Amino acid sequence: SGTNAHTIIEQAPETAQLPPTPDSGALVPWVLSGKGEPALRAQAARLAGHLDATDGWTAPDISRSLAARETFEDRAVLLARTPDELRRALTALATGEPAADLTVGRARSEDRTGFLFSGQGSQRLGMGRELYEAFPVFADAYDEVCARLD
Structure with a gap:
């Protein structure tokens, strides 16, 4: 730090945060993005179809996978506690309907x-x-x- 230290920046202490388990009832965010609103809706429709055709998925696993993907300007966040809530939010996004557990927006890159x-x-x-x-x-x-x- 020295004599003239103004700010000391340190790494935060390690905390043991466990991801929510499939049956924990935790609120799980799903982040989707696309190049344009039609692409965003199409992604939601494909994901809903994948969930209907696949067994054994968990909301936290899919949440982590979606968060690791590349992001584009058009974005949506779905918040839900159960698979049924997630399916409803995906369907709303795919059809362009509003939903309480769905937020849709566009990133602005000029404000950096x-x-x-x-x-x-x-x-x-x-x-x-x-x-x-x-x-x-x-x-x-x-x-x-x-x-x-x-």
């Missing part, structure tokens, strides 16, 4: 926030210049910021 913890600069003299020379993406971003500030 960045944080810079630059220190005082004396830790690594010339670091910015070296980054500028080595990485064209950094140089372009730096030039864009400078142009806006000018």
Whole structure:
């Protein structure tokens, strides 16, 4: 930390959080996304068909699998405690109907926030210049910021 410590960032302590079990009655989120609303609805319809044709699935397992997939602009979150609630929410999404356990929206990528913890600069003299020379993406971003500030 040193004499002039302003912020100390540490890793959070490890906690033993167990995923909900199929019979725990825990509220389980299912996150779906698609390239456009029709793709999102089609994904919900395919997933509902898969659930009807498959035995032995659990809501937490599917929730984890869906959360690990690539995300697109159009998104939906289904919240449910039972397989029947999940099927109802999927059906509502697939047909474009509103449902209490369903939230549909569109991600906005233009509102991005960045944080810079630059220190005082004396830790690594010339670091910015070296980054500028080595990485064209950094140089372009730096030039864009400078142009806006000018």
